[in-house]
Amino acid sequence: MAKAPAHRSIHSDGVPITRERILACALDLIDRDGIDGLSMRRLGKALGRDPMTLYRHAPNKAALLDGVAESVLGQLEVDTGAGEWTAQLREVARGFRRLALAHPQVVPLLVTRPLSTPLGLRPLGTLRPLENILTLLTAAGFTDADALHVYRALFGFLYGHVLNELQELVESPDESDDLLRLGLHRLPIGEFPRLRGLAPVLASYDGAAELERGLDILLSGLTATLAEPDSPG
Template sequence: MERDDTAGHRAGPGPLNRRTVLRAALDLVDEHGLEALSMRRLGQVLGRDPMAVYRYTANRKEVLAGVAELVLEELETFPDDVHWQGQLRRMAHELRRVCLRHPNVVPLLVTGPLSTPLGLRPAGTLRPLEQILGILIRAGFSPRGALHVYRAFYGFLYGHILNELQELIADPHENEALLRLGLQRLSLRDFPHLRSLAPELLEYDGAQELDEGISILLAGLGQHLKDTTAAAEGA
């Protein structure tokens, strides 16, 4: 029998709409993880018969898509920043902030689109793509080039966020870096470099690491834009 972990989190009776259902689903995922989300448990959280949930979402897959859309709606935009590199840098830090606020949703943001064709995804999940394409095309990238940049940008960004979420401390009460990270369990013969990097791993700063990576990526993209612009002018 499935355990009910939603006690104390029931929304109680009240008017339902699609956003209320998705908000309850997001709260459930935030607290218990993606695997905890089912239509039955969502009905329990809302204090309704699970069949009532189907009036607003057809199935669990649609709920998950709506949860992703809800999270991406939290992203702040920066139209005041006229420089494309500055906008992308700020957008990267903004996505990191939202993802760290909803770490249980990150796998959904990264892998969820794999099972859904682009045109069938919720509009809210496509707005970051449309926004970045607009920024890059206005900066001088060709539409095709802007799409390549978007893929590289989000590929790096999601990779960084997934890596940061794995930087966990095994024992926060230990003073020695090796023990705090649990690396003493690894063979010194098989993992000499990883064990020796314990102090650096312990000092991991996600925001700083992201900024350094973005700086490298943006520098390369800036040079690429200059090269393609010069080539087009010389043709």
């Protein structure tokens, strides 16, 4: 009988143990137990394999985390075809938010992990959104440098937005008074009158609506301050 290829192992159930299957299982574990809940031992147990057999697909936990981030970002669609660039960037922003809400435990990997790795050393899949957005914007007439500026501004905003949306805002959810629900009653009224006064607004936080407001401000500001792109000829 021919041996299985070196890059895949066959489990007793006949299903190949591939890198894709390993990353999908790792993502499930992170979704359930967080990044700290992921280990080669637990991953091997979930897959029904000796953890040592997984190292041919991921040499260490760091590589495994990079692979999970790459697999999630691989789901972010960027339409580089014809269309108004601000509308297309809105769709990118909405897609990123959907991924963040679907995998909140992975958000630290998407936001902070790439910052500690030089661009040229990052997994290729994590760079494709950047390349595709640069392609979209330069096709719309922006210079390469301005396209990069737009990308940085957009994702700087998105990272802050999803981190803010995912954090716990309510201290006492059973309270009917917004000031008590958010714990703002603890703030001295003489020192924080405006923040206390915003309790109803803070308590009615709508992540989707907040994203759209932020994009309105960001994209209108970029349109006003950057040179208008030339229309493709």
